[in-house]
Amino acid sequence: MSALTKKDFVSDQDVRWCPGCGDYAILSQVQKVLPELGIPRERFVFISGIGCSSRFPYYVNTYGFHSIHGRAPAIATGLKATRPELSVWVVTGDGDALSIGGNHLIHVLRRNLDLNILLFNNKIYGLTKGQYSPTSEVGKVTKSTPFGSLDHPFDPIALALGADASFVARSVDVETRHLQEIIRRAHDHKGTSFVEILQNCNVFNDGAFGDMTEKATKADHTLVLEHGKPLVFGKNRDRGIRLRDFQPEVVQLGNGVTEADLLVHDEHNPALAYLIARLGPPSFPTPIGVFSSVVRPCYEEGLAAQVAAARERSAPDLAALLNRGDTWIVP
Amino acid sequence: MADGTATGSKPVERRDAVVIRFAGDSGDGMQVTGAQFTTETALAGNDLATLPDFPAEIRAPAGTLAGVSAFQLNFSSREIFTPGDDLDVLVAMNPAALKVNLGDLKPGGILIVDHEGFTEQNLKKADYETNPLSDGSLARYQVFPVDVTKLTTAALKDLGLSARAVFRCRNFFCLGLTSWLYHRPIEPAEKWIRDKFKKTPELIEANVRSLRAGYNFAETTELFAVSYEVQPAAIAPGRYRNITGNTATALGLVAAARKAGRPLFLGSYPITPASDVLHELSGLKQYEVYTFQAEDEIAGVGSALGAAFGGAIAVTTTSGPGMNLKAETMGLACAVELPLVIIDIQRAGPSTGMPTKTEQADLLMAMYGRHGEAPLPILAAATPADCFATAFEAVRIAVKYMTPVILLTDGYLANGAEPWLIPDPAALPDVPVRFRTDPSGFYPYLRDETTLGRPWVIPGTPGLEHRIGGLEKEYLTGNVSYAPANHEQMIRVRTRKIAGIVREIAPTEVFGALEGDLLMLGWGSTYGVLREATRQLEAAGHRVAHVHLRHLNPLPADLGDILGRYRRVLVPEMNLGQLLRLVRAEYLIDAIGFNKIQGRPFKVSEVAARCLKLLDGRGGEDRPA
Numbered sequence: 022m023s024a025l026t027k028k029d030f031v032s033d034q035d036v037r038w039c040p041g042c043g044d045y046a047i048l049s050q051v052q053k054v055l056p057e058l059g060i061p062r063e064r065f066v067f068i069s070g071i072g073c074s075s076r077f078p079y080y081v082n083t084y085g086f087h088s089i090h091g092r093a094p095a096i097a098t099g100l101k102a103t104r105p106e107l108s109v110w111v112v113t114g115d116g117d118a119l120s121i122g123g124n125h126l127i128h129v130l131r132r133n134l135d136l137n138i139l140l141f142n143n144k145i146y147g148l149t150k151g152q153y154s155p156t157s158e159v160g161k162v163t164k165s166t167p168f169g170s171l172d173h174p175f176d177p178i179a180l181a182l183g184a185d186a187s188f189v190a191r192s193v194d195v196e197t198r199h200l201q202e203i204i205r206r207a208h209d210h211k212g213t214s215f216v217e218i219l220q221n222c223n224v225f226n227d228g229a230f231g232d233m234t235e236k237a238t239k240a241d242h243t244l245v246l247e248h249g250k251p252l253v254f255g256k257n258r259d260r261g262i263r264l265r266d267f268q269p270e271v272v273q274l275g276n277g278v279t280e281a282d283l284l285v286h287d288e289h290n291p292a293l294a295y296l297i298a299r300l301g302p303p304s305f306p307t308p309i310g311v312f313s314s315v316v317r318p319c320y321e322e323g324l325a326a327q328v329a330a331a332r333e334r335s336a337p338d339l340a341a342l343l344n345r346g347d348t349w350i351v352p
Numbered sequence: 353m354a355d356g357t358a359t360g361s362k363p364v365e366r367r368d369a370v371v372i373r374f375a376g377d378s379g380d381g382m383q384v385t386g387a388q389f390t391t392e393t394a395l396a397g398n399d400l401a402t403l404p405d406f407p408a409e410i411r412a413p414a415g416t417l418a419g420v421s422a423f424q425l426n427f428s429s430r431e432i433f434t435p436g437d438d439l440d441v442l443v444a445m446n447p448a449a450l451k452v453n454l455g456d457l458k459p460g461g462i463l464i465v466d467h468e469g470f471t472e473q474n475l476k477k478a479d480y481e482t483n484p485l486s487d488g489s490l491a492r493y494q495v496f497p498v499d500v501t502k503l504t505t506a507a508l509k510d511l512g513l514s515a516r517a518v519f520r521c522r523n524f525f526c527l528g529l530t531s532w533l534y535h536r537p538i539e540p541a542e543k544w545i546r547d548k549f550k551k552t553p554e555l556i557e558a559n560v561r562s563l564r565a566g567y568n569f570a571e572t573t574e575l576f577a578v579s580y581e582v583q584p585a586a587i588a589p590g591r592y593r594n595i596t597g598n599t600a601t602a603l604g605l606v607a608a609a610r611k612a613g614r615p616l617f618l619g620s621y622p623i624t625p626a627s628d629v630l631h632e633l634s635g636l637k638q639y640e641v642y643t644f645q646a647e648d649e650i651a652g653v654g655s656a657l658g659a660a661f662g663g664a665i666a667v668t669t670t671s672g673p674g675m676n677l678k679a680e681t682m683g684l685a686c687a688v689e690l691p692l693v694i695i696d697i698q699r700a701g702p703s704t705g706m707p708t709k710t711e712q713a714d715l716l717m718a719m720y721g722r723h724g725e726a727p728l729p730i731l732a733a734a735t736p737a738d739c740f741a742t743a744f745e746a747v748r749i750a751v752k753y754m755t756p757v758i759l760l761t762d763g764y765l766a767n768g769a770e771p772w773l774i775p776d777p778a779a780l781p782d783v784p785v786r787f788r789t790d791p792s793g794f795y796p797y798l799r800d801e802t803t804l805g806r807p808w809v810i811p812g813t814p815g816l817e818h819r820i821g822g823l824e825k826e827y828l829t830g831n832v833s834y835a836p837a838n839h840e841q842m843i844r845v846r847t848r849k850i851a852g853i854v855r856e857i858a859p860t861e862v863f864g865a866l867e868g869d870l871l872m873l874g875w876g877s878t879y880g881v882l883r884e885a886t887r888q889l890e891a892a893g894h895r896v897a898h899v900h901l902r903h904l905n906p907l908p909a910d911l912g913d914i915l916g917r918y919r920r921v922l923v924p925e926m927n928l929g930q931l932l933r934l935v936r937a938e939y940l941i942d943a944i945g946f947n948k949i950q951g952r953p954f955k956v957s958e959v960a961a962r963c964l965k966l967l968d969g970r971g972g973e974d975r976p977a
Contacts, residue, residue, distance in 0.1 A: 347395065
């Protein structure tokens with residue numbers, strides 16, 4: 022097999038997102054990472070639901086399935102359960118995964134099939150032209166909420182951790198290198214990998230993550246998580262997160278406060294992941310990186326093992342099956 | 353000795369057919385009693401049909417009318433088609449069971465009751481003001497009050513069981529008793545008990561003793577002066593087993609998947625009366641059966657569609673309410689043209705309706721219940737055993753035509769049972785599956801010239817990477833297209849593809865007169881009743897016939913001609929006239945309906961009476977409601 026390149030993963034379809042959409046950057050990083058994973062192109066399958074993000078499979082030259090609103094995890098589950106050798110990716114958005122498809126999302130996470138879920142979170146409904154989404158902030162004024170939205174938003178990371186996802190991470194559309202690394206790690210993780218990608222919708226919700234993407238503010242508003250490293254952030258890397266009386270707080274390093282006083286990130290500690298997941302504006306920077314990565318059995322492996330064990334116990338004999346139980350002969 | 357053959361010195365009377373119903377509290381084990389009596393009867397060589405009838409509540413308050421559970425069995429020395437209209441024998445374990453079921457007992461019929469169950473408290477729960485056993489209200493029946501509880505207790509007294517455990521053995525006492533009365537062998541029930549309770553030997557002893565005690569009691573007591581013999585029926589030779597519709601459905605799916613050489617995937621969410629198919633398939637993993645209990649109905653069908661994309665024989669099972677939820681995914685499956693079998697085991701609706709009761713009111717939903725022009729083939733099984741062949745056929749058509757297929761059965765078929773002539777796997781039709789692997793000239797929507805099916809290309813095939821989805825596709829390439837003419841072309845080709853399935857349908861079998869005064873057109877579980885009614889009417893000299901449809905979409909090519917050969921066409925259905933609307937629209941004939949929507953099957957006598965009225969030139973007014 023000749024080495025694959027990014028070009029091999031570009032389909033012949035015209036990409037039809039709005040100019041300036043964050044989805045372009047995500048598509049590009051995915052297309053960059055795929056050839057590096059050592060998997061033949063025909064083994065990749067991208068499955069999506071409905072929404073701007075869900076057009077993604079058309080643009081990747083692999084097998085793809087653009088399905089219906091919210092149901093991609095269910096379709097991916099049936100495929101992966103019967104074809105474990107495939108590398109299955111679910112591409113979804115905040116409306117698709119957290120609103121209409123919320124039930125499927127939590128269940129796929131708890132079952133832990135070896136899938137990769139990329140959730141593009143732009144905190145707005147783009148394809149239907151600008152209604153608030155389940156991640157929109159309270160008070161959001163949109164076409165459907167002219168007086169401000171009343172809904173308390175979901176935090177996708179906290180939700181995924183609550184559903185016992187075995188791999189939970191967050192990245193940002195324009196953080197190309199970080200995003201590539203997270204995509205790679207999601208692929209490498211055995212089990213359902215949940216990746217929230219903060220994505221700018223420049224038409225209906227421009228600048229939703231501006232603090233994290235503008236050069237001037239990003240360092241103070243972003244907390245980059247690294248396994249085994251203290252939670253440090255800021256332009257001069259002089260601020261950190263400390264735990265006092267079970268309450269996280271932002272502290273200035275110096276004046277007797279050292280990195281040794283800060284929380285140290287541990288991807289294998291779900292309790293810590295819950296705590297870090299609750300950090301964010303206005304009092305805290307937004308964490309990005311891998312919140313949690315734990316090893317749990319995969320559903321499809323268990324299923325395959327049951328099928329194999331059953332075959333070991335008794336050979337599949339159709340005649341025997343049909344003749345099972347009490348039978349009698351009419352002469 | 354209860355060896356199943358001795359009948360002592362009492363006189364024996366011969367019967368052609370017997371309809372017996374066991375009724376009691378839902379905790380009394382009447383379904384077990386009925387199922388065991390069925391097995392005994394099958395082994396005795398009779399033709400038979402069964403009708404279980406149980407409440408939706410797992411344990412309604414004991415002794416109440418709501419908690420009554422019953423199992424009806426018709427067995428005969430000739431071919432029979434239904435569980436029977438009226439009862440020859442009713443076994444009632446308490447006053448509530450008597451009250452609910454007595455109306456179906458023939459005058460002069462045998463009524464066996466647990467005498468001790470008729471306490472003041474139980475009478476009150478069943479709204480009896482006086483005890484029917486002593487107030488003379490049962491005078492037109494042969495009443496046999498038996499002290500079932502006392503006799504069971506006596507038989508088990510040295511076992512040291514609790515009163516409650518003893519009470520739960522009463523059903524086997526009744527089975528023993530009725531087995532003697534109708535010369536059924538009790539060994540199969542003993543075998544079943546030994547198997548069922550192998551982890552609790554004391555319960556083996558208790559239940560076997562109860563069974564034998566009941567048998568011996570009937571033989572020795574003066575209460576029963578005669579016993580009855582029902583000769584074996586003359587049925588086609590071969591090896592038989594007794595089978596319910598749900599088991600037959602499960603086996604049909606497995607057989608088709610084995611014939612296709614592909615794994616079987618079932619995505620399903622538990623729902624009455626469909627869950628038994630999930631249970632059955634879950635235990636058959638050695639046949640490469642993957643079962644997935646999904647988080648909801650939508651994920652059930654969604655996961656199945658995903659498995660179909662991957663090359664499995666994919667199935668989802670449900671009942672009416674779940675069918676509603678699957679509609680959107682069925683539309684997607686229609687658009688992406690992947691094989692998928694959707695099984696709706698119909699129950700009484702709308703909404704939750706009567707989950708344990710049967711109905712045929714989902715036909716028009718199956719036909720039209722999707723947005724857009726989304727035609728799907730529809731098959732319906734006629735009898736419990738026919739579920740095997742129909743499920744098999746649904747799979748065969750799905751993979752041949754690359755289409756979702758809807759299979760309709762119902763609660764009556766699902767739980768009802770009949771003897772099944774076990775087929776030889778080698779004699780079953782082939783289910784050829786060919787995945788495309790050749791990249792040259794490949795397009796995702798390149799169609800087979802005959803079937804119009806598109807190629808089945810599974811992920812993992814090098815060089816054939818492609819995308820499918822719910823957006824309208826360009827005719828050949830499958831690329832997203834909003835072109836006006838292309839949309840119409842795609843709608844028409846998908847519709848033509850489904851219409852072309854007509855070539856799979858064998859010439860329609862007409863039972864009865866090939867032309868005449870009246871044709872009964874049916875589908876689904878009314879088969880037995882319509883056939884028996886036709887037989888009776890023919891025997892009485894009427895020019896009547898019965899046609900029963902397995903294929904509801906498309907309809908058989910010869911159906912229009914056949915319908916035209918009769919003066920009247922009557923369409924009996926357990927709905928308000930759904931097939932009726934289809935045939936009136938399709939053939940522009942003035943067919944009329946006969947409708948019963950009570951959660952229970954038609955009785956032969958009801959159908960026959962309706963036909964006679966029509967044959968007399970009356971009652972032609974029942975157009976669709």
